[in-house]
Amino acid sequence: MSVAAKSDVSDLPREFDYLIVGGGAAGLSLAYHISREPRLASKRVLLLEPEAKNQNDRTWSFWADAPGVFDGIVAKEWQQIAFRSPTFERVIPLTRHRYKMIRGLDFYQFVQRALAGNPQFACVATTVTAISNTADGAVAYTPQGEFRAQYVFDSRPPELARLQQPERYRYLLQHFVGWEIETGQDAFNPETAEFMDFRGEQQQQARFMYVLPFDKRRALVEYTLFSAEVLPKAQYEAELGRYLHQLLNGQAYRITAEEVGAIPMTDHPLPAADGAHIINLGTRAGRAKPSTGYAFKRIQQHSARLTAALAATGHPPQNLTGDRWQFRLFDTLLLDIMQRQGEQTREIFTDLFRRNPVERIFDFLDERTSWIGNFQIMNSVRPWPFLRSIGHVLRGRPGRR
Numbered sequence: 001m002s003v004a005a006k007s008d009v010s011d012l013p014r015e016f017d018y019l020i021v022g023g024g025a026a027g028l029s030l031a032y033h034i035s036r037e038p039r040l041a042s043k044r045v046l047l048l049e050p051e052a053k054n055q056n057d058r059t060w061s062f063w064a065d066a067p068g069v070f071d072g073i074v075a076k077e078w079q080q081i082a083f084r085s086p087t088f089e090r091v092i093p094l095t096r097h098r099y100k101m102i103r104g105l106d107f108y109q110f111v112q113r114a115l116a117g118n119p120q121f122a123c124v125a126t127t128v129t130a131i132s133n134t135a136d137g138a139v140a141y142t143p144q145g146e147f148r149a150q151y152v153f154d155s156r157p158p159e160l161a162r163l164q165q166p167e168r169y170r171y172l173l174q175h176f177v178g179w180e181i182e183t184g185q186d187a188f189n190p191e192t193a194e195f196m197d198f199r200g201e202q203q204q205q206a207r208f209m210y211v212l213p214f215d216k217r218r219a220l221v222e223y224t225l226f227s228a229e230v231l232p233k234a235q236y237e238a239e240l241g242r243y244l245h246q247l248l249n250g251q252a253y254r255i256t257a258e259e260v261g262a263i264p265m266t267d268h269p270l271p272a273a274d275g276a277h278i279i280n281l282g283t284r285a286g287r288a289k290p291s292t293g294y295a296f297k298r299i300q301q302h303s304a305r306l307t308a309a310l311a312a313t314g315h316p317p318q319n320l321t322g323d324r325w326q327f328r329l330f331d332t333l334l335l336d337i338m339q340r341q342g343e344q345t346r347e348i349f350t351d352l353f354r355r356n357p358v359e360r361i362f363d364f365l366d367e368r369t370s371w372i373g374n375f376q377i378m379n380s381v382r383p384w385p386f387l388r389s390i391g392h393v394l395r396g397r398p399g400r401r
């Protein structure tokens with residue numbers, strides 16, 4: 001993967017303490033957390049990743065109210081967010097939190113550099129074709145042969161399209177096209193991230209604009225949907241064009257980069273392990289929050305949790321993710337509403353932002369609220385869509401429109 005990644009493995013051992021399969025957000029995060037843990041300094045780790053990871057293929061944004069291990073590469077942070085819908089608009093100062101952004105390429109390079117100087121780690125540029133448990137560990141199969149370890153951490157993307165059971169679970173995507181643009185004159189307020197701008201047409205789906213202004217003349221502008229199917233690319237582009245024309249009063253702009261993505265939003269169970277010695281990571285382990293698609297901070301929490309247990313006991317924790325059933329139920333209910341009546345999503349988020357402090361909303365989405373906070377959140381949104389979805393959950397199948 002990095003300059004240090006090997007494709008000739010003839011001088012490499014075949015046995016390690018840990019294998020990390022996939023060097024994207026989750027694989028590199030776990031590797032970095034392990035590299036910072038002195039109690040794991042004797043562990044030998046092999047990272048298996050086919051791609052060079054030398055492109056800025058995504059931008060991660062997240063809110064945080066505590067320092068994170070990647071704060072040094074945060075490209076920009078905001079102290080205000082804006083929420084907008086046709087019936088309610090508010091610019092919200094953040095007190096406890098900051099909204100932060102990390103560029104994918106900065107992240108890949110930062111971790112690659114940190115690992116390159118560490119003899120504990122080796123990287124092989126290869127594709128893992130299969131992984132299986134053995135009596136005392138696990139083995140990863142690659143075109144360069146087999147590698148064994150006590151634990152294999154697997155972050156290959158889940159094969160959701162193959163696994164889908166639409167009669168039991170809900171399958172949506174957070175899908176978007178984003179443009180980084182530059183204007184000739186001042187056009188943006190760099191203090192405020194436009195978190196959700198729902199003022200456009202919903203067309204029976206949750207559709208919003210998301211704007212991260214880097215300075216007065218440069219911003220990332222994304223047209224985002226929560227729905228089952230991606231759109232033809234021209235449709236996102238047309239909406240972006242329309243929105244920017246209005247926002248910039250017809251002023252010209254230049255597109256300097258493009259971001260395209262589709263993140264799974266599903267209540268399909270994505271297991272945190274596959275047998276005793278294969279531990280799943282990232283999207284594969286359900287770290288993309290089903291009702292929002294946010295994953296980066298959950299990936300950091302998961303990496304920290306795994307690393308702490310490995311250091312303390314030599315093994316991953318019994319409870320691999322710490323997920324709580326109440327929040328899984330809330331995710332399922334919201335997914336059910338989005339699938340059934342996507343346009344209700346705008347009203348639900350409007351209720352949330354109108355009736356709750358942003359700290360409570362962020363804590364709820366971070367799955368940190370107590371039952372009182374959960375009650376306050378549920379009490380702030382219109383009940384009928386949720387009551388109907390509870391019926392569908394009790395019947396064990398998704399609702400239809």
Ligand SMILES: Cc1cc2nc3c(=O)[nH]c(=O)nc-3n(C[C@H](O)[C@H](O)[C@H](O)COP(=O)(O)OP(=O)(O)OC[C@H]3O[C@@H](n4cnc5c(N)ncnc54)[C@H](O)[C@@H]3O)c2cc1C
Nearest residue numbers: 022023024025026058060061127128261282283294295296
């Ligand atoms: C464009 C985009 C923008 C996003 N923005 C945000 C955001 O702002 N905030 C947020 O919280 N989340 C965001 N997400 C969601 C989530 O954080 C990312 O998808 C994140 O990269 C998921 O991490 P991961 O490790 O599971 O997957 P990835 O980062 O995709 O890493 C998986 C790795 O596995 C490798 N791999 C695949 N097959 C094999 C194989 N057979 N053998 C070995 N390696 C293999 C791949 O090459 C890849 O490097 C975004 C996602 C996308 C796609």
